[in-house]
Amino acid sequence: MRFTTRIHLATSDAIQEAAQLLKAGEVVGLPTETVYGLAANAHNANAVKEIFNVKQRPAFDPLIVHVSDQHLQSPAGPLASLSLEGTIAPQVATWKNRAKIELLIARYWPGPLTLVLPKGLSIPDVVTSGQPTVGIRCPAHLAFQQVLAATKFPLAAPSANLFGRISPTRAQHVYRELGGQIQLIIDGGPCTVGVESTIIQIIDEPFTVKILRPGKIAADEIERLIGTPVTPTPGIAQTQIQKQGAVAPGMLDEHYAPTKPLILTLRPFSQMVPSMVAVPNELKGKKVGILSTGPLLDSFWNTFNPVKVIELSHQAVPQEIAQRLFLSLRELDEDQTVDWILADVPEPTSGLGLAIRDRLNRASRNKPLD
Numbered sequence: 001m002r003f004t005t006r007i008h009l010a011t012s013d014a015i016q017e018a019a020q021l022l023k024a025g026e027v028v029g030l031p032t033e034t035v036y037g038l039a040a041n042a043h044n045a046n047a048v049k050e051i052f053n054v055k056q057r058p059a060f061d062p063l064i065v066h067v068s069d070q071h072l073q074s075p076a077g078p079l080a081s082l083s084l085e086g087t088i089a090p091q092v093a094t095w096k097n098r099a100k101i102e103l104l105i106a107r108y109w110p111g112p113l114t115l116v117l118p119k120g121l122s123i124p125d126v127v128t129s130g131q132p133t134v135g136i137r138c139p140a141h142l143a144f145q146q147v148l149a150a151t152k153f154p155l156a157a158p159s160a161n162l163f164g165r166i167s168p169t170r171a172q173h174v175y176r177e178l179g180g181q182i183q184l185i186i187d188g189g190p191c192t193v194g195v196e197s198t199i200i201q202i203i204d205e206p207f208t209v210k211i212l213r214p215g216k217i218a219a220d221e222i223e224r225l226i227g228t229p230v231t232p233t234p235g236i237a238q239t240q241i242q243k244q245g246a247v248a249p250g251m252l253d254e255h256y257a258p259t260k261p262l263i264l265t266l267r268p269f270s271q272m273v274p275s276m277v278a279v280p281n282e283l284k285g286k287k288v289g290i291l292s293t294g295p296l297l298d299s300f301w302n303t304f305n306p307v308k309v310i311e312l313s314h315q316a317v318p319q320e321i322a323q324r325l326f327l328s329l330r331e332l333d334e335d336q337t338v339d340w341i342l343a344d345v346p347e348p349t350s351g352l353g354l355a356i357r358d359r360l361n362r363a364s365r366n367k368p369l370d
């Protein structure tokens with residue numbers, strides 16, 4: 001225990017205190033609309049190293065840099081403003097296809113979209129794990145924006161969980177995992193989106209947009225907006241290569257894992273019969289907790305006799321499922337009466353549907369969606 005960790009509501013005093021700590025090179029837990037982040041001054045290499053220490057995150061996994069919405073008001077445009085700050089490389093502001101990036105920014109910022117672009121000189125290598133690119137995002141949560149306005153520097157922030165564990169969507173989750181290691185967590189309430197931002201990598205010529213991580217903002221929405229085909233998320237096999245450091249890091253496939261075995265189905269429970277679920281031998285007869293994207297059918301209750309059931313959304317609405325997904329996974333993981341977790345997946349009808357499937361697949365032991 002290095003510190004007594006305090007959780008504060010996002011009052012103006014708490015915002016000022018967070019800004020002071022960040023200016024002094026400390027790390028602070030902050031709310032965003034997606035998940036809680038563990039923030040530090042993105043221009044200060046030592047402060048950023050502390051994020052990696054606290055999270056026990058390997059140095060090869062780069063961080064997202066969070067930028068102020070004041071860039072959106074800049075008369076020269078957000079790309080020129082971000083390059084002036086040294087966050088992105090100056091050439092981006094003169095790219096042939098810059099108008100398409102500015103369309104994305106105008107439509108989705110502040111919000112859950114991260115752009116991977118060539119990095120600027122003010123971002124130390126530790127932030128990007130030595131990559132020539134930087135992931136940038138303008139978060140929509142008011143408290144986060146107030147802290148950015150008070151610090152006047154961008155904030156590097158990964159999700160505020162220990163490496164490889166479930167992302168936090170409540171201030172209490174940050175406290176339980178990182179309490180004693182940081183001084184302050186700003187409590188901005190439950191995260192409204194509930195899963196991390198969509199990450200896209202952008203290359204100018206030939207203009208290429210590639211989804212590195214699915215999130216609320218869907219590939220087809222982006223395609224329609226900018227009129228360019230979008231390359232979908234690489235599969236799990238590809239992220240395994242990334243883990244070995246052979247390819248640029250994007251995502252690691254053991255992210256979001258509960259400590260208990262999580263077995264995932266290929267389809268929603270509503271489109272299955274219980275005999276279609278393959279329960280590994282070592283889990284047979286053990287007490288199961290069920291995480292269901294919609295209402296759980298009687299046949300599943302009767303067959304599995306679960307000690308606990310969490311129904312995420314009565315109508316299987318992706319927004320509702322996403323909001324409670326990580327909270328509910330934590331609840332089942334922490335419940336002493338539950339030995340293992342059985343979960344189903346929503347249909348991949350929207351950006352969020354895909355994002356939920358992606359997070360559950362990464363967290364699961366059987367990874368059926370490969």
Ligand code: TXA
Pocket residue numbers: 032034035036037038061062063064112114116128131133134135137139157158159160195196197199212248249250251252
């Ligand atoms: O919604 C979010 O994006 C949240 C909130 C806190 O903003 N942040 C978040 O950060 O999810 P983190 O560190 O948990 O996940 C960031 C992912 C990592 O998997 C990392 O590999 C990828 O973004 N990433 C960051 N910079 C990158 C880059 N330059 N190239 C490729 N991938 C990058």
Ligand code: MG
Pocket residue numbers: 158159167
């Ligand atoms: Mg994370």
